[in-house]
Amino acid sequence: MRRSLFFLSVLAASISPVYGLPSEQAVGRRDEAEKPLGPDPMSTIFNGVTVPPMKELRGPDFEESIKEDYCIIIPIAGTAKLLRQSGKRYMNFIMLTSNPLLSTTAKKAADNEKSLNSFHGYYGFHFASLNCAAYADKCKELGIVGYPRFVLYHKGKPFDTFSKENKGMQELSTFIEEKLEMIKPGSRPPGGVNLPKPGDKEGQMILPDKDKAEGNSEPEKPTKGNSKDASKGSDDSKGSKDTKTSKDPKDSKNPKGDKTPVQVPTPKKEVKEKKYNLSGSSVSLTAESFLKLVTTTQDPWFIKFYAPWCSHCQALAPVWQQMAKDMKGKLNVGEVNCEAERRLCKEARISSYPTMHFFRGGEKVQYEGLRGLGDLVNYANKATDVVGLGVQYVDAEAFKKMEETEEVIFLYFFDHATTSEDFAALDRLTLSLVGRARLVKTDSKELAERFRISTWPRLLVARDGTAKYYTALAPRDMRDFRAVLSWMQSVWLPIVPELTATNARDVMDGKYVVLGILNRQHNEDFVQNKRELKNAALEWMEKQTKLFQLERQELRDAKDLRIEEADDRNDQRALRAAKSMRITIREDDKKQVGFAWVDGIFWDRWVKTTFGVDVKNGDRVIIHDESNRRYWDSSPNGVDIMPSRTSILETLTHIAASSPKLKSKSTVGFFEHIFFTTRTFVSSHPFITLALCIVTIAIASLWAKRQIRRTRTVTGKLGGSSMGFFHLDGKEKGLFSSVGSGPSNGKVD
Structure with a gap:
């Protein structure tokens, strides 16, 4: 009797769980606690029973999810359409995993998947998927590079892989059946499983036994290792395809002392990361080798473009070679002689020497930092981390820890509908952010609630706890690489960055800068003054x-008022004009205000010569306008601006007005000051400047004409009727021949 019940329960494991139900009433006898709140849009119905969707694993929880039993992972990557098609095909296998798995004596469904009446509980075998588009870093860590690829794990270690792209689902079914038979010998149906086609709602899943169909009822001869098992229970071992067994945690104890050989799972070797620059030297590249090694591959390269006659290139050469040695096994390092490879350098748009670019495939980013060994190695290490890890996934806890160490973090929100094109566009942004900010992605509900995210995908920047969002009207706007990068460049600086030679242009150009000149040696005052600068920046x-x-x-209220007025008057023309008005105001229309601080000891000479400030006399604040070469160092009360939010905001309000109310000082000479003042006026008031130019030209033309007329009149009087400068009648006569002589008739009184 026990063997019959066991055989029936094993038989039910190979088919949809509905075959264990006598009628639809069995479904209705489930506990109310098991009823879902609503239908799952990803679930399917087969023979009247809801088949749950495949479990989707998250990258951070991957190891925790597969640490027990057997688990077959289906890595998926591609467009949303491909994912939907794949989901329908893989649903055939999910039918084997749903509850209840009932025997003839069971009265209700298994309470959970750990029950022996369930597929999971009986075999210790699970199905799950991992979205490699969303968790690319995890898939790369696992060595998953191709699709479709089915990886079987046992206790967290890779056990076997099925990756036959040219085979169908029947071959995959055979692969799974062999593993189930290995876990529970003799438990699988002799004829195998008849998989339904995608979209089928009902069908028979058990195939008839081939031996019985052919009239051959003779059972298989058991192997020597299983002779005792076969003699004790022929029903359990009949039709077994494979007599190999594995060391399963549930079958590890053998109370009867069988000496059956046990096959222990041997985990596969982990895929080693690719090594670069094995020689630890800088490779000299030509046009041909550049195309072969750099452009047509995805290998990372740090390349220097130089000219032999350049003195700066000659000074950089030993530093570059040492950097290449330090990056041995991590990053490819190369160099291009632009005197020998003029065409290559022209295509790379090299305009000065030396120029250093970081390449990955067809993408590049220019290195604009200092040329010291430490600076180059630091940049190369950061770029290598970005290329190796890509856009990392974070949850709420990891993001909170990251905020403690990172000043600027770009956070990309995605969901299940985010496509591979979106992730590909996101990956293109990583190189441009090397050394500037961190870019991470998440689908955490907790973070979505914190930042009030209601549409996906969405991009924001978090700086000191404050968030600023990238405005995208449609999902395709998130794939606009240039637009997204332009927005990132406007916000990738910290709220109060340190002014260095690398970021000086980004900090200073085109805005007022509240510059704190601080002494790093005074620890307590330094921390307090930096905090005051940051608080002033946040309040501003x-x-x-x-x-x-x-x-x-x-402006919107004014537009609505015009529309209402035109509507009341029934003036269709005015109504159309009012509706066509556009509100084009932007925050960038006005001159922006930035905040920064500079080490007054390290930049002592520049601070003294430019602003006349000695940091040894105490910390100071300067409001600097680099575009006009001017600055303010005193508050409206006439005292120095101190590192205090009250003093800073009070002074800044007077300066940031349309016309500054405080008198500025110049950082250049008198004539240069006039030049920059004129340039600022022209850029700020182009139409007034054009009108003044026209008036000036008109006045100059009138004055020139008047001068010409006056000159002609004077010369006409001097030259007589001839209106010339000289009048020669003979050899002796000239312009001044009559001067001092008598009358023209020659008479003299």
Whole structure:
């Protein structure tokens, strides 16, 4: 009797769970606690029973999810359409994993998947998928490079792989059946499983036994190792395809002392990461080798473009070779002689020497930092980490820890509908952010609630706890690489960055900069003054945001008022004109204000010669306008600006107005000051400048004509009727021949 019940329960494991139900009423007898709140859109119905969707694993929880039993992982990557098609095909196998798996004596469904009445509980075998588009770093860590690829894990270690791209689902079914038979010998149906086609709602899944169909009822001869098992229970071993057994945690104890050989799972070797620059030297590249090694591959390269006659290139040469030695096994390092490879350097748009670029495939980013060995090695290590890890996934806890160490973090929100094209566009941004900011991605609900994310995908930047969002009207806007990168460049600086030679242009150009000149040696004052600068920056940003929103709302109210007035008058022309008005105001329309600090001891000479400030006398604050070569160092009260939010905001309000109310000082000479002042006026008031130019030209033309007329009149009087400068009648006569002589008739009184 026990063997019959066992055979029936094993038989049910190979088919959809509905075959264990006598009628649809069995479904209705489930506990109310097991009922889902609503239908799952990814589930299917087969023979009247809901088949649950495949379990989707998350990258951070991967090891925890597969640490027990057997688990076959299906890595998936591709477009949303491909994922949907793959999901329908793989649903055939998910039918083997759903509850209940009932025997003839069971009265209700298994309470959970750990029950021996369930497929999972009986075999210790699970199905799951891993989205390699969303968790590319995890798939790369696991060595998954091709699709389709089915990896069987046992206790967290790779056990076997099925990756036959040219085979169908029947071959995959055979692969799984062999593993199930290995776990529980004699438990699988003799004829195998008849898989339904994608979209089928009902069908018979058990194939008839080939031996019985051919009239051959003779059972298979058992092997020597299984002779005792076969004699004790022929029903359990009949039709077994494979007599190999594995060391399963549930069958590890053998109370009867059988000496059956045990096959222990041997985990596969982990895929080793690819090594670069094995020689530890800089490779000299030509046009041909550049195309072969750099452009047509995805290998990372740090390349220097130089000219032999360049003195700066000659000074950089030993540093570059030492950097290449330090990056041995990590990063390819190369160099191009632009005197010998002029065409290659022209295509790379090299305009000065030396120029250093980081390449990955067809993408590149220019290195603009200092040329010291430490600076180059630091940049190369950061770039290598970005290329190796890609855009990392973070959850709420990891993001919180990252905020403690990183000043600027770009956070990309995605969901199950995010396509591979979106992730590919995201990966293109990584190189441009090397050494500037971190870029991570997440699908955490906790982070979505924190930042109030309601549409996906979405990109934001987090700086000191404040978030700023990239405005995208449609999903395709998130794939606009140039637009997204341009926005990133406008916000990738910290709220109060340190002014260095690398970021000086980004910090100073085109805006007012509240520059704190601090002494790093005074630890307590240094920390306190930096905090005051940051608080002043946050308050100013909040104030400007509110003013911008208020101004934009006033323009919208004015537009609504025009529409209402035109509607009341029934003036269709005015109504169309009012509706066609566009609110084009932007925060960038006004001159922006930035905040930064500089080490007054390290940059002592520059601070003294430019602003006349000696940091040894105490920390100071300067409001600098680099575009006009001017600065302010005193508050409206006439005292020095101190590192205090009150002093800073009070002074900044007077300076950031349309016309500054405080007198500025110049960082250049008198004539240069006139030049920069004129340039600023022209750029700020182009139409007024054009009108002044026209008026000036008109006045100059009138004056020139008047001078010409006056000159002609004077010369006409001097030259007589001839209106010339000289009048020679003979050899002795000239212009001044009559001067001092008598009358023209020659008479003399």
